[in-house]
Amino acid sequence: MKFLDTYTKSIEQELSNVEFPDAPQNLYNPLRYFLEIGGKRIRPILTLMGAELFGLKSHVVINQAVSVELFHNFSLIHDDIMDEAPLRRGKETIHQKWNQNIGILSGDVLLIRAYQSLSSGADNHLADLLTVFNNTAIEVCEGQQMDMDFEDRSDVSIQEYIEMIRLKTSVLLGCALEFGAIMANASEIDRRNLYNFGQLIGVAFQIQDDILDLYADPDKFGKQVGGDVIANKKTILFLTAIEKSTAEQIKRLENLSLEKDSSLKVAGVRDLFNELEVKAHCESVMKDYFDRAMLALEAVQVTSDRKKSLTELANYLIQRDI
Amino acid sequence: MKFLDTYTKSIEQELSNVEFPDAPQNLYNPLRYFLEIGGKRIRPILTLMGAELFGLKSHVVINQAVSVELFHNFSLIHDDIMDEAPLRRGKETIHQKWNQNIGILSGDVLLIRAYQSLSSGADNHLADLLTVFNNTAIEVCEGQQMDMDFEDRSDVSIQEYIEMIRLKTSVLLGCALEFGAIMANASEIDRRNLYNFGQLIGVAFQIQDDILDLYADPDKFGKQVGGDVIANKKTILFLTAIEKSTAEQIKRLENLSLEKDSSLKVAGVRDLFNELEVKAHCESVMKDYFDRAMLALEAVQVTSDRKKSLTELANYLIQRDI
Numbered sequence: 171m172k173f174l175d176t177y178t179k180s181i182e183q184e185l186s187n188v189e190f191p192d193a194p195q196n197l198y199n200p201l202r203y204f205l206e207i208g209g210k211r212i213r214p215i216l217t218l219m220g221a222e223l224f225g226l227k228s229h230v231v232i233n234q235a236v237s238v239e240l241f242h243n244f245s246l247i248h249d250d251i252m253d254e255a256p257l258r259r260g261k262e263t264i265h266q267k268w269n270q271n272i273g274i275l276s277g278d279v280l281l282i283r284a285y286q287s288l289s290s291g292a293d294n295h296l297a298d299l300l301t302v303f304n305n306t307a308i309e310v311c312e313g314q315q316m317d318m319d320f321e322d323r324s325d326v327s328i329q330e331y332i333e334m335i336r337l338k339t340s341v342l343l344g345c346a347l348e349f350g351a352i353m354a355n356a357s358e359i360d361r362r363n364l365y366n367f368g369q370l371i372g373v374a375f376q377i378q379d380d381i382l383d384l385y386a387d388p389d390k391f392g393k394q395v396g397g398d399v400i401a402n403k404k405t406i407l408f409l410t411a412i413e414k415s416t417a418e419q420i421k422r423l424e425n426l427s428l429e430k431d432s433s434l435k436v437a438g439v440r441d442l443f444n445e446l447e448v449k450a451h452c453e454s455v456m457k458d459y460f461d462r463a464m465l466a467l468e469a470v471q472v473t474s475d476r477k478k479s480l481t482e483l484a485n486y487l488i489q490r491d492i
Numbered sequence: 493m494k495f496l497d498t499y500t501k502s503i504e505q506e507l508s509n510v511e512f513p514d515a516p517q518n519l520y521n522p523l524r525y526f527l528e529i530g531g532k533r534i535r536p537i538l539t540l541m542g543a544e545l546f547g548l549k550s551h552v553v554i555n556q557a558v559s560v561e562l563f564h565n566f567s568l569i570h571d572d573i574m575d576e577a578p579l580r581r582g583k584e585t586i587h588q589k590w591n592q593n594i595g596i597l598s599g600d601v602l603l604i605r606a607y608q609s610l611s612s613g614a615d616n617h618l619a620d621l622l623t624v625f626n627n628t629a630i631e632v633c634e635g636q637q638m639d640m641d642f643e644d645r646s647d648v649s650i651q652e653y654i655e656m657i658r659l660k661t662s663v664l665l666g667c668a669l670e671f672g673a674i675m676a677n678a679s680e681i682d683r684r685n686l687y688n689f690g691q692l693i694g695v696a697f698q699i700q701d702d703i704l705d706l707y708a709d710p711d712k713f714g715k716q717v718g719g720d721v722i723a724n725k726k727t728i729l730f731l732t733a734i735e736k737s738t739a740e741q742i743k744r745l746e747n748l749s750l751e752k753d754s755s756l757k758v759a760g761v762r763d764l765f766n767e768l769e770v771k772a773h774c775e776s777v778m779k780d781y782f783d784r785a786m787l788a789l790e791a792v793q794v795t796s797d798r799k800k801s802l803t804e805l806a807n808y809l810i811q812r813d814i
Contacts, residue, residue: 191634194637196637196640197637248600251596252596252597271573275570275633275636275640278600278633279630279634282603282629283630285607285626289619289622296619296622300607301611304604304608308604311519311600311601312515312516312601316516318518319516319518
């Protein structure tokens, strides 16, 4: 995806220009460090693309794009504390490298900085941007709470799971795109359709992520295949299996969850999922979200050549070759 | 302070109207609980008074007043985690009653809700309100970080300490007042003077708080006299004592910090402080801030009868009978 590289570069450039005061060092050094860890920067890129979709130059919305990325990083910093994650993209998390209090407080500051960046150059769009941002930010927190609640529950439905990933990860993609649309003076209905495109692609992406955990080509996959299985995570694969299982199969799944040998565990779970045709089922759910996303994008009232790069990005996100 | 009761009632009324969704319960029940713990609600009252100072009816700024209180409660929830405080106003803190993750996340949501409330009815004042709010919110976090840093330092100066309390506790009083002034279309210079009044009164109040910890009338004081001494807190009394002490007196202070018997410890420290005339010195510093606050209020370009209630409140806050 060559055109992504150009966007990524301009976002990285802009993020490296984000200035933090020298003091208190224990507040700002962690933030400098965390923003340098990097990432795909998909969210801010969506804001740039959302603006360009309606003919607005991307540099006009750069502060709103940065705002989305700062918010995303705030949520990662706090989630890492809650998940007790020692690493993020192979680097120590803030609470691990400094301490938990610094993680909480530097995250708080980053959330406020996201609001500052959002306001910068927003002109008469400020109220609209804020409404979308506030609603989205709250939903992301609600999704994180649902995710934590699910850990202690054994009766999570697929529908609830999809609602959780919609809130925790997908609404921010919709929000990022809508920021661009708002700045470009897009109509309410175009804004809504573009938001929905982002949100639905986000759900499809997350389902694909769950599928790849177990079914990716190990040579191409960046991380350990079956990591979710080993950690007994309630992914959509797992919840689908539960829903399709007989009592005997559920018993097998329970036994497998206790299996200490990772290879045996992953192989056993994969066998059971294959019997239940879990992969095909999840792929059809994913495809449904993907198709609905593309319908939402089609509904946006701009010429179709303008939509080419977003279509390309959508396919890239769910790793479909087109 | 009878007129305060009227304000407090209208704030309490409005806070009880703040609606939270039913789900996720683990996110919203803690917030309902925390807002009911209560407090003096001084900050939102300042917003109402700031508006009235310029002739604007207080109900017009009620959402901005609530915003300040929500922000204040967000910062309390996160500070309580960082300070590992089990109680707040005699009630269990959120991280104590639920758990730490819920404390982090519900605090995050409350910060976002503060932004929502700030925007509500802000009309063409939104950008100004946000600028003041963002700057203040960041300063409050910086103050909290300084406070945490001070715990590990033995070379904190009085000047640094005052800067810490200015950021951690006082700028929000200025911000609260300025919200009212902004909504009332006050001039830039009036806004600045009113902000400074709030900020300077905040510093005076915090110094008074440190003094009262050791020198309050035990019959009138709500908490244990000498609590800061027992906890070896670096208050302005302590820092003043260090600055005025001979090597021999510093040795005495060090020995007293290790004293296990609370009564002996408090009495010993009080004796030493008396020798060094610490109380009189701190009172003069406090009075200096109070006087500068009153000068800032005087400079605000409205008739002096309009300033009566703020003058009364300022004296009430530093517990001076007038």
